[in-house]
Amino acid sequence: MKILILAPRLPHAHAYSGMQMVYQRMSRLIQRGHQVGLICYIDPEHDEPFLDKVSPDLLDMEVIQDPMLNRLLPKSFTLNKDSSPSSFFRYHSSSMKKKVGEIVANRGYDVVVAEFTAMGQFLYKNPYLPAVRKVISCHDSPTLGSRRRMDLMEASLTWGKQWLEYRHMRMLEFELYRTVDRVLTLTSQERFDLLEEDSTLRITTVSPGLSCSMFKPIPELPKEHCIIITARFSSDQSQFGCLWFLRSVWPLLRQLDPEVKLYLVGRDPSSAMRRHAKRDERIIVTGGVQDLRPFLAKSKVYVCPVLSGSGVRGKILEAMAMNLPVVSTSIGSEGIPVDQGSNAFIADAPQVMAGYVAMLLQDEEKAEQMGKRGRNAVETFFGWDESIDRLEQMLHEVVSKRSYHQVA
Numbered sequence: 001m002k003i004l005i006l007a008p009r010l011p012h013a014h015a016y017s018g019m020q021m022v023y024q025r026m027s028r029l030i031q032r033g034h035q036v037g038l039i040c041y042i043d044p045e046h047d048e049p050f051l052d053k054v055s056p057d058l059l060d061m062e063v064i065q066d067p068m069l070n071r072l073l074p075k076s077f078t079l080n081k082d083s084s085p086s087s088f089f090r091y092h093s094s095s096m097k098k099k100v101g102e103i104v105a106n107r108g109y110d111v112v113v114a115e116f117t118a119m120g121q122f123l124y125k126n127p128y129l130p131a132v133r134k135v136i137s138c139h140d141s142p143t144l145g146s147r148r149r150m151d152l153m154e155a156s157l158t159w160g161k162q163w164l165e166y167r168h169m170r171m172l173e174f175e176l177y178r179t180v181d182r183v184l185t186l187t188s189q190e191r192f193d194l195l196e197e198d199s200t201l202r203i204t205t206v207s208p209g210l211s212c213s214m215f216k217p218i219p220e221l222p223k224e225h226c227i228i229i230t231a232r233f234s235s236d237q238s239q240f241g242c243l244w245f246l247r248s249v250w251p252l253l254r255q256l257d258p259e260v261k262l263y264l265v266g267r268d269p270s271s272a273m274r275r276h277a278k279r280d281e282r283i284i285v286t287g288g289v290q291d292l293r294p295f296l297a298k299s300k301v302y303v304c305p306v307l308s309g310s311g312v313r314g315k316i317l318e319a320m321a322m323n324l325p326v327v328s329t330s331i332g333s334e335g336i337p338v339d340q341g342s343n344a345f346i347a348d349a350p351q352v353m354a355g356y357v358a359m360l361l362q363d364e365e366k367a368e369q370m371g372k373r374g375r376n377a378v379e380t381f382f383g384w385d386e387s388i389d390r391l392e393q394m395l396h397e398v399v400s401k402r403s404y405h406q407v408a
Contacts, residue, residue, distance in 0.1 A: 001399060002059065003029060004109040006100065006119040007040040008091055010063065012053035016292045017230075017314040018139055021208050022115045027055050028388045035059040037107065039099055041066045041091070046267065046288050060103055067093045087142045087236070088172065091118045101128025110399045111181075113137060120176045133398045136177060137184040137206075140309045143170045144193050145237045148308035148331065174198050181398045184391075186312040187335030204394045207335070208312050209384030212375070215321035218297035226261035227357060228299040228324075230292060230315050234268035237309035241329070245305035245353075246276045246283070252354035254282075257361055265295050296322045300367060301360045304332035305353070312336060317382055320344070320374030325367045327356045337381055343373035 009015075011023035030036050037060035042048065044065075054061060067090075100122045104112060111133040114120040120136040123129065146166040153159040174197060177183045183203045185191040191203045229245065231238035242264065253260060260282065264273060267288035277283040289295065296302065302319035304326065312335035319326055326333075326344040338344045345360075347353035360367045 001111070001395060002035045002037070002107065002109045003395065004037045004039065004060070004100075004104060004107075004112045006096075006112065006114045006122060007038065008116050008119055010040050010042050010047040010050060010054065011038070011115075012047075012050040014050060014053055014291055016318055017232075018116065020211070020214075020318075021139075021314055023054075024209060024211060024384055025388070025391065026058070028384060029392070030055060030057045032388070032392065034392075037061070037103060037109065039064070039096070039103060041093075041096070049290065060107060062099055062103060064093065064096050064099060067091065087169070088118050088121055090234075092121065097122050097126050098128050101126055101130065104132050105130045111135060111395055113395075115139065117142060117173060117176065120180065124176050124179055134180040135182045135184060135395070135398060136180050138177075138190075138194075139186060140237070141173065141190065141194060143173045143197065144190070145309040146170075149236075149240065152307060170197065174201075177201050182394060184394070189334055204390075206390045206394065207387055208314060208317070208382060209387040210314070210317045210321055210378055210382045211384065212321050212379055215293065215296075215318045217323040217371075217375075218293065221294060221297040223300055224261065224298045225259055225361070226263055226299050227301040227303055227361070228263040228265060228295060228319075229303050229305065230295070230319075231266045232268060233264070233266050233270055233273065237306055238266070239270050239273075241305040241307045241332070243270075243272055244307055245303065246273070248350040249305065249353050249357075250276075250280075250283075252351055253357055256354060256358040260361060263295055263299060265289055265292065292318070293322065296324055299324060301357050302326045303353070303357060304328035306332035316344075317378050320371075321378045323368070323371035323375050325360050325370040326374060327353055327360070329353075337377055339373070339377075343370060343377045345370075 005026055007022050009019050011019045015023055026036050036058055038058055039062045042063040109132055113135045114123055115137050117136060117138040123134045146169050150162050150166060183201055185203060185205050186208055188205050191205050194201060194203060229242060233239050262283045264285045269285045269287060274285055277285045296319055302324045304313060304316050306329055313332055316326055316336060327347055329348050330346055333346055338346055340346055345356040347356050
């Protein structure tokens with residue numbers, strides 16, 4: 001089977017979270033004898049050093065300059081009814097649209113898989129794209145994220161603006177989903193929530209895997225008295241959750257443990273995050289890093305303060321695989337078999353989250369036991385073989401024209 005992957009960033013051997021997931025999918029499909037091509041955006045500053053880390057066995061590999069101007073335009077530019085929502089407009093590119101059509105036409109691909117919903121726009125009303133089977137792997141639904149942010153707000157002008165964004169996003173996102181052969185979700189809960197919005201969608205759940213040989217403890221690195229949050233902070237859900245932690249949880253934690261440090265690791269930290277770091281020397285904003293693992297290895301607790309969005313957070317799985325105890329919100333842990341107090345802590349209230357983090361910082365034995373149980377959960381439930389079996393089965397169904405509404 002010939003499979004073309006569309007990705008918003010370069011998936012490579014040292015990527016993490018969503019891009020590591022895409023890289024593993026590509027590599028393992030190639031190992032099973034499929035011909036896989038890749039078209040993705042590239043940020044020269046962050047991605048060019050890793051070009052040689054992409055699988056050499058790809059049938060095609062095309063990289064397109066990241067449309068930076070789209071990111072810099074004000075959000076209001078994308079909110080009128082005839083425009084794309086900001087999370088889609090961020091990746092809009094005429095060059096990408098033409099390149100996708102050209103590659104499919106020249107190579108005769110059987111199916112195109114858009115990794116992340118925003119990349120699905122290049123499968124929608126694309127006049128350059130020949131007849132081909134289409135799949136969107138949504139990873140995290142922007143509409144569901146917008147809806148969950150509304151649930152956290154009181155009635156106000158801000159809520160009204162969020163409602164308009166939700167309606168605008170829903171209109172385009174679900175129009176995309178209705179025009180493709182299959183939608184992939186990472187969790188059954190995400191599938192249920194999407195069907196609640198539109199029961200006609202054809203959806204399959206394919207849980208992610210994790211490479212435990214890559215993400216594993218590094219005992220030779222000494223621990224610092226610190227906690228860590230990782231994310232691509234340009235995403236609304238990551239930024240919203242991080243700022244909630246800084247404003248509501250961090251002051252409480254500093255009272256419980258005045259010596260603790262906080263690492264915010266990931267690309268595109270916001271100006272608000274940098275202002276917090278400027279006022280508090282114990283907050284370290286690193287920006288993008290080439291290898292996340294040393295930062296995880298030297299931290300004592302991993303925190304996921306996500307309050308909106310959907311899908312499995314690969315960043316939590318990476319932390320758990322490295323024996324790092326995790327404290328997460330309920331939404332952040334979606335799709336992960338958490339045994340409260342055994343392999344992770346779930347906390348939705350600021351004082352509860354601060355208390356659990358402080359406990360783990362003070363009780364090294366408890367933290368070590370939780371870290372080991374977390375890694376065991378990842379090894380048990382997130383193996384790549386089963387994930388690729390499910391993905392391969394779905395692709396065969398789509399390509400063989402049996403694109404029916406499958407119950408997970």
